[in-house]
Amino acid sequence: MKNARHPRYARHRFPAEVISYAIWLYFRFPLSLRMVEEMLAARGIEVSRETVRQWALKFGQGYANQIRRRLPAPGDKWHLDEVVISIAGRKHWLWRAVDQHGVVLDILVQSRRNAKAAKRLLRKLLKRQGAAPRVMITDKLASYAAAKREIMPGVEHRQQRGLNNRAENSHPPTRRRERMMKRFKSAGQAQRFLSVHDQVGNLFRRPANTNAADYRKSRVQAFTTWAEVTWAEVTGLAAGF
Incomplete structure (x- = not known):
């Protein structure tokens, strides 16, 4: 015991x-x-x-x-997406990556939605996962393509409409928690909470x-x-x- x-x-x-x-x-x-x-x-x-x-x-x-x-090793397809969240009256962006099975790989709360922010996400993912994916699937935000060319040039990148539903469907649980908590109080609080929330969700998914x-x-x-x-x-x- x-x-x-x-x-x-x-x-x-x-x-x-x-x-x-x-x-x-x-x-x-x-x-x-x-x-x-x-x-x-x-x-x-x-x-x-x-x-x-x-x-x-x-x-x-x-x-x-x-x-x-x-948890088992993640899949070889990464779906990346970003969604806006309001923190203390300011617009922030929650960047999230999931694999083809819906397992959340990582999240990153940032104040920008540009190539620099996309690079930060990709670097964090590579450090955490230890290897690049076979395919990266995103929406048509140009920042992803710019970041991929520098960070993961050999990875296939797909941006066709409708392919990224897997990542988009990972956001509703965050929205529910955001409403229950009456919005996040700071970027740090959102990062800390969601880093745990998504991993617990992975386990019981x-x-x-x-x-x-x-x-x-x-x-x-x-x-x-x-x-x-x-x-x-x-x-x-x-x-x-």
Whole structure:
């Protein structure tokens, strides 16, 4: 049995099962911190929403990094897209890359929508993934072509209309969270939150064209991986205490 008092939870009043459950609720579903607080209270766990927020800040990125290491290798097609988000009354751009299976590879919040911003995204992707894709699919924004010529000149680039639905379909969960959080407060907050949110979504994503039995198996495996990542008992999360 795993030790609930793993060193990463030292000096915390609550065990790993409670902390990981709260973080799972917050990043997996479009819930406010107050809602997570109430859901925990319904299970007899008295904890403030500020504590949940601090748990998310302290443990969220570490969980996301571990999830990334455990996921299968990404596909060889990268779909890139950018969407506007409003932060403190200013327009920013959320750049996101997904593979052909819908797995989010990475995100980058930037204040510009130009070739320099596209280059930053491609460099980050190459550093994170370790290799270039076979095909890169984008919309018709000219910044992508300029960045690709410099960063990944040997990669095939497709910009036909309608090919990039995979990336465009990855934005609605972000929009839901943006509404629930009444917009992001800063670019740094958006970057930190979405970096974790997308990786948790990757872990619990339902694979396409699967029947109910296969989906249940993949969900059990996702809970098992989550327990390994968080050093929590898998039965505690699955049963909801």
